[in-house]
Amino acid sequence: MKKLKPLSILVHVGSLLPLAKLIFDFLTNNFSPNPIQDLEQQTGFAAITLLILSLAITPLRTLFNWRAPAKYRRVLGLYAFLYATLHVTVYFAIDYAFDFSLLFEATLEKRYTLIGTISYLLLIPLAITSYKWGMKKIGKNWKKLHKTVYLIAPMLILHFAWARKGDIFSLQGDVLQPLIYGVLVILFLVVRIPVIRRKLISLRK
């Protein structure tokens, strides 16, 4: 058996913690008076947090030459997908109970749910092709495909911000959390721009 590394334990335990909390809250009846919204918000928050963490790994290598986390990028991405799947399932199956007369308007005519739905659909091929057989199957297109996450992450920030009461572009209202996440996503993407990346690596050396 492989020896368990502390970083590995941290990643898996940390990623499963939100799920454990949901199960605990369910068993102990510890939800707020609006439990369906709790489920939606907590799974959504876990999904976006883990996705952003998966984007932090390349910058960690660029900035600090820290390579150890690299192998957890896939794991973090897949955990993000797990929570996103729970999130979407709760929304369609429990919140709206597949009531398509309501869902059509609530989901397709509103930018915040529309962008969230599209983001989830875009995540599906990434999750499916994240293991070796998927990588082999699409060969050199794999990298291209997985770069769509650079588009998905900002879309999810908008989804997050637009679900709040406030206006993220005028910095008014309940926008602090999405704002912080948005800044992180921008930083993590900017560090990937080749010119900036090379500059940062040369500064480090």
Next chain:
Amino acid sequence: MDTKSIPLHPSEVTPKDQYLSRRDFLKQAGIVTAGAALLAACGTSADETPVTPVPQNLSADQETSSLFKELTAEESILSYNNYYEFSTDKERVAKLSKDFQSSPWTIEVGGLVNNPQNFSIEEILGNFSIEERIYRMRCVEAWSMVIPWNGFPLAELLKAVDPTPDAKFVRFETLADPDQMPGLSNGLYPWPYQEGLRLDEALNDLTILSTGLYGETLASQNGAPIRLVVPWKYGFKSIKSIVKIELTAEQPSTFWEDIAPKEYGFYANVNPEIDHPRWSQASERRIGELQRRDTLPFNGYAEEVAHLYEGMDPATLY
């Protein structure tokens, strides 16, 4: 007597059926003995009990009795609160507001009136007869409750200060005390919280100032010691912990309109046809229920208030 708001312990929360049977009993027993009966039912001694406005005239019209069966559990009303002066986290508000000082409390009523007055909360409770009103409460976030408020028509308070003919609007303001309200340190909001109504909306009989719910003194998280309740508008119009009421000639600016004018207008009438720009308002989740409900025009109060908006473009009434 110490009238500081006393936080309710979960064990003190009234179960819905107990409240209902107590209320039926009150109806039969009449008003005079009701106070004593209430105390007995609570099992608390008089000196521990906050100033409890006992409902004076229990309305019994059709509407109220059907809403009666839908009452939201008091525990939910006390634990799920939008009160950003304390926290944007609904479940943290009760905890953060438990030491809130709602006494002494003065409401300054002035502006375009002939008889400006400062009312202490004791004067309010003494001068106006508190009645029970069971109203739907529809939050702009698409959840709703049914709440048995104790209060009195705002119109009665306005009568007492005698608005001048120039008065066309009423402006309300919430206390903004950074020592007690940690949420005020968040600079992303235009504090203090302020709200407004057109004078005819303010004078409508449905519009009340509430000092309690479920027969108990208003808890801090619900806007102690006195708040507005305008049941046909989204919940954010029903401003909490009021320190100032002002009659004005011009339409006052309001907290959420300042933040996002295209999303939260001055009127904010509940309307399933007019969506929030970012989410649908066609349905809502009633707290305590699993299935969504259709949202009603004017939150079910069209008969009482629709005439106020005749001739106005409905698209401007969000």
